[in-house]
Amino acid sequence: xxxxxxxxxxxxxxxxxxxxxxxxxxxxxxxxxxxxxxxxxxxxxxxxxxxxxxxxxxxxxxxxxxxxxxxxxxxxxxxxxxxxxxxxxxxxxxxxxxxxxxxxxxxxxxxxxxxxxxxxxxxxxxxxxxxxxxxxxxxxxxxxxxxxxxxxxxxxxxxxxxxxxxxxxxxxxxxxxxxxxxxxxxxxxxxxxxxxxxxxxxxxxxxx
Amino acid sequence: xxxxxxxxxxxxxxxxxxxxxxxxxxxxxxxxxxxxxxxxxxxxxxxxxxxxxxxxxxxxxxxxxxxxxxxxxxxxxxxxxxxxxxxxxxxxxxxxxxxxxxxxxxxxxxxxxxxxxxxxxxxxxxxxxxxxxxxxxxxxxxxxxxxxxxxxxxxxxxxxxxxxxxxxxxxxxxxxxxxxxxxxxxxxxxxxxxxxxxxxxxxxxxxx
DNA sequence: ACTGCTAACCTATCAGTGATAGGATGACGC
DNA sequence: GCGTCATCCTATCACTGATAGGTTAGCAGT
Numbered sequence: 001x002x003x004x005x006x007x008x009x010x011x012x013x014x015x016x017x018x019x020x021x022x023x024x025x026x027x028x029x030x031x032x033x034x035x036x037x038x039x040x041x042x043x044x045x046x047x048x049x050x051x052x053x054x055x056x057x058x059x060x061x062x063x064x065x066x067x068x069x070x071x072x073x074x075x076x077x078x079x080x081x082x083x084x085x086x087x088x089x090x091x092x093x094x095x096x097x098x099x100x101x102x103x104x105x106x107x108x109x110x111x112x113x114x115x116x117x118x119x120x121x122x123x124x125x126x127x128x129x130x131x132x133x134x135x136x137x138x139x140x141x142x143x144x145x146x147x148x149x150x151x152x153x154x155x156x157x158x159x160x161x162x163x164x165x166x167x168x169x170x171x172x173x174x175x176x177x178x179x180x181x182x183x184x185x186x187x188x189x190x191x192x193x194x195x196x197x198x199x200x201x202x203x204x205x206x207x208x
Numbered sequence: 209x210x211x212x213x214x215x216x217x218x219x220x221x222x223x224x225x226x227x228x229x230x231x232x233x234x235x236x237x238x239x240x241x242x243x244x245x246x247x248x249x250x251x252x253x254x255x256x257x258x259x260x261x262x263x264x265x266x267x268x269x270x271x272x273x274x275x276x277x278x279x280x281x282x283x284x285x286x287x288x289x290x291x292x293x294x295x296x297x298x299x300x301x302x303x304x305x306x307x308x309x310x311x312x313x314x315x316x317x318x319x320x321x322x323x324x325x326x327x328x329x330x331x332x333x334x335x336x337x338x339x340x341x342x343x344x345x346x347x348x349x350x351x352x353x354x355x356x357x358x359x360x361x362x363x364x365x366x367x368x369x370x371x372x373x374x375x376x377x378x379x380x381x382x383x384x385x386x387x388x389x390x391x392x393x394x395x396x397x398x399x400x401x402x403x404x405x406x407x408x409x410x411x412x413x414x415x416x
Numbered sequence: 417a418c419t420g421c422t423a424a425c426c427t428a429t430c431a432g433t434g435a436t437a438g439g440a441t442g443a444c445g446c
Numbered sequence: 447g448c449g450t451c452a453t454c455c456t457a458t459c460a461c462t463g464a465t466a467g468g469t470t471a472g473c474a475g476t
Contacts, residue, residue, distance in 0.1 A: 015423080036244065040463060052465075053425055061463065116388060117325055136392070161395060162403040166382070169404060173381020174374070180324060184344070187369060195370040196377060203411035223452080248434060260436075261454055269434065 019057045022047055027068055031110035035065060035118070065114050072111030073134035077141050079104055084145040090152050094205055097145060098171055098197055105175035117176055142168065156206045163204065170200050227265045230255055235276055239318035243273060243326070273322050280319030281342035285349050287312055292353040298360050302413055305353060306379055306405055313383035325384055350376065364414045371412065378408050 025046040029038040040061055044051040058064040083097050105112040115135060143164035149155045155163065174196050178189065186192055233254040237246040248269055252259040266272040291305050313320040323343060351372035357363045363371065382404050386397065394400055 018424085039461080041461090049424090050426055051463085052427090055464070056424070117384070118388070135389070139392075158403065162400060165385075165394065165400055166404045166407050169381035169385050170378045170407075171381065172385055173377035173379065176325070176384050177373075177377050177380055180326070181343070186373065192370060192373055195366065196374040199374050199378075199411050203407050226453085247432075249432085257453090258455055259434085260456085263435070264453070 015057065018047075018049075022054060022057055022064070023068060023071065026064055027110060030065075030068070030114070035114070065118065068111060069114045069118070070134040072108060072115045073138045075108070075111070076101075076104055076115075077134070077138040080138065080141045080145060084141070084148070090149065090154050093145075094149055094154060095197065095201055097142075098167075098200055101171050102175055102193060102197070105172075106178060109179050112175065113179060116172065117180065139164070139168065154206055156204055167200065167204050170196075170203075223265065226255075226257075230262060230265055230272070231276060231279065234272055235318055238273075238276070238322070243322065273326065276319060277323045277326075278342040280316060280323045281346045283316070283319070284309075284312055284323075285342070285346040288346065288349045288353060292349070292356070298357060298362050301353075302357055302362060303405065303409055305350070306375075306408055309379050310383055310401060310405070313380075314386060317387050320383065321387060324380065325388065347372070347376065362414055364412055375408065375412050378404075378411075 022043065026038070026043045029042055029046060032038075033042070040054055041051045043064075044054055047054075054064070058067065079100055080097065083093065083100050086093075086096070088096055143160060146155060146164050146167070147160045150157075150160060150163070174193065177184070178186070230251065234246070234251045237250055237254060240246075241250070248262055249259045251272075252262055255262075262272070266275065287308055288305065291301065291308050294301070294304070296304055351368060354363060354372050354375070355368045358365075358368060358371070382401065385392070386394070
């Protein structure tokens with residue numbers, strides 16, 4: 001875990017490779033120490049470069065976290081797409097999606113926090129914020145999957161956008177609480193997840 | 209909005225009053241600039257005292273945010289208790305609770321963020337974390353309210369703890385997403401809230 | 417093989433942050 | 447009047463994210 005710099009043998013890397021390198025180390029550090037608790041110097045030291053060198057790849061620390069957020073969303077989008085096109089009966093596809101989402105959030109805790117639970121941009125200016133694009137794409141994939149299920153009659157009726165947002169909120173609520181308050185006396189977490197999934201299915205699925 | 213210090217007429221206050229003063233100003237600043245975006249100097253300046261004087265009331269900045277969190281939870285607990293003992297038919301008490309919770313979260317955005325959406329303690333050490341006590345008390349009030357409704361037959365069957373945690377998660381998910389991603393194209397937010405509440409009621413309420 | 421050029425990387429330094437040390441001051445009890 | 451003590455201050459610390467400007471490795475063209 002000693003930084004490469006100590007040995008003085010950090011190879012020069014092409015920009016793209018170095019960028020991935022930085023993101024990987026930053027992700028690991030964020031998971032261990034939190035975002036606020038991880039300084040740019042810690043990241044640079046882990047990568048094996050000087051702290052200012054980070055700024056050749058990311059304009060600000062926030063840009064770095066945004067890149068990680070985009071990465072996480074892309075991964076989530078991929079997961080959703082995979083479940084959508086998986087060879088599972090339509091009747092159980094909704095449950096697979098829900099369980100996949102929850103598992104993803106809890107496994108990729110750090111990335112999920114960055115993506116969803118960060119202290120927001122706070123600038124309510126009218127300018128379009130491109131940072132939320134990956135998130136919107138992931139959501140679009142999710143909504144399209146639901147639209148298909150709805151056409152097939154496996155989802156309750158209602159405006160698809162509302163259904164998608166509401167269902168997303170129900171899944172997110174559980175993940176967010178479990179991640180934000182790990183020290184809460186949850187009891188048996190797996191049983192709790194099962195219960196919540198069952199409730200969600202009963203609420204959104206069309207059992208006709 | 210000019211700091212009192214500029215006029216040089218900041219009265220000395222007894223500790224408790226000064227503490228409340230600090231909390232009020234900090235809460236307002238956090239709401240405008242976020243927690244990370246609000247420095248201890250900004251708070252001190254708003255109050256009209258020097259920055260080190262804050263540390264006579266709060267050991268760290270985190271202690272200050274924790275105090276605000278405790279305050280918010282106490283306020284939430286009060287709200288829940290009020291609804292529990294309100295003179296409304298039991299059949300609509302659940303809806304009142306849910307709508308009250310959501311309204312509280314969105315109105316008290318800053319406090320709610322501090323209470324639920326902060327970057328966690330991260331110290332997974334076995335030591336008990338007293339900061340979550342107010343939250344646990346608020347939750348206990350909520351759970352007890354549900355237990356009563358369940359006895360009266362207005363809530364679906366199931367382990368009360370599971371029901372309370374799941375229902376809390378469903379409400380929290382909506383609030384957390386709305387607060388964390390205000391720039392997401394939610395559409396008509398009020399309609400969205402109504403839809404979600406309706407879904408939740410259908411899922412948890414016993415309509416027998 | 418030499419020469420430039422450019423991307424990759426560095427040291428030095430900035431203003432601002434949370435936090436601490438230690439001294440000044442004002443109000444209140446005797 | 448006088449001590450006492452809470453209240454509040456200035457000065458300073460180590461550290462943070464970020465910037466300025468110089469250095470070096472490696473490759474293209476002759």
